[in-house]
Amino acid sequence: MSFVIAVDGPAASGKGTVASGLARELGLPHLDSGLLYRAVGRALQVAGGDPDDAAAATETARRLDPHDLEDPALRTREAGEAASRVAVHAGVRAALLDFQHAFAAQEPGAVIDGRDIGTVIAPDAPAKLFVTASPEVRAHRRWLQLKDQGVSLDEILADIALRDERDSARSTAPLVQAKDAVLLDTSEMTIEQAADAARRIVEAARARWETSLKGEASQKG
Template sequence: MSGTGGFVITVDGPAASGKGTVASRLGALYGLPVLDSGLLYRAVGVMLQRAGADLDDAAAAEALARRLSAADLEDPAFRTRGAGEAASRVAVHGAVRAALLDLQRRFAGQAGGAVLDGRDMGTVICPQAPAKLYVTATPEVRAERRRRQLEAQGETVSAAEVLEDIRRRDARDAGREAAPMRPAADAVLLDTSEMTIEQAADAARRIVEAARARWEGSRHG
């Protein structure tokens, strides 16, 4: 929630946990716009590489991030394995996170509310959101999900390689100084390791329904 009174749902968690699917299902259910914040960082990383700049160049990454808008996120290249790695690298720059902060908060501030999918939505972007989920799964399960996703996109990669990628990204995302990936103190943990997509979506719906009831009660109480 960002001061406008809209119902905001934050869905945080590590790569391939199922949070993107959960967020999109919740958006459809409640008629709310959905922001995949990971795509913002993927876009910065990929566009930085296309410009011939170094992913470790914080100033160049910040300048690019300040020009980015939510309308720039449709490029399929932002959903590749390489884009995910690039995103994790540029996300460690505090200046990049600061540059994208306003964009994300503006999205959350839409009158009716919004669903925000990421790693620091409930801790940094919308700490007052009435509904917060932290979606996770074991690294092995997430690696297999990501491998199948990449295979469907035409990328051939071994399960061992993807697992190594997942563990490296987890360590980087959780260990960075700027907005480390962690559950908000009041987030509800949803472990999807042994769930189907339908089961995870239904569990998320029940969590959000409970949060929405509390939110409605507080507004009218």
């Protein structure tokens, strides 16, 4: 059984930074699942399609190539908005499930961040974190990333509010904290403090997981 770390949370909460840091420290592969949806949305935009067209978005998701995730354009504000729009389609989510399941099944484990990792993609993950922060803090963080693109803080805050509503209200795999996920609010934390808190959460989860595996092995023996 692989040691999967599921890191969920809303946009700009710091989950990607936390997840990538854990992956580096533990030597595990990392998947930013949001890039999958960004890649679908970006591909639709390039082709002149509509992210709100469920059939077109689903077909695009089925044709997604892993190399598409390397496109720098996926980090733009426009790609993030398109990702949020295509992610509401059940067909898109179903098309990307196999990719994510295969990634999570790797040995000795993996770190995956997104919005439904601990609830849908890897519900049995030994370690689950739900990373969040206040809307104002998240908007400021995202603005620092995008201000060179001429975006105002007020625009980013409005985008954050819209994405939160869309992600939480969708009928398929809405953004919710898994019952067994540990809440990590990074509103008042530096990157280093958030990384340290996440590390301690994962260390505790791994200790419980290893103890459980030993117990199962002794029962079989």
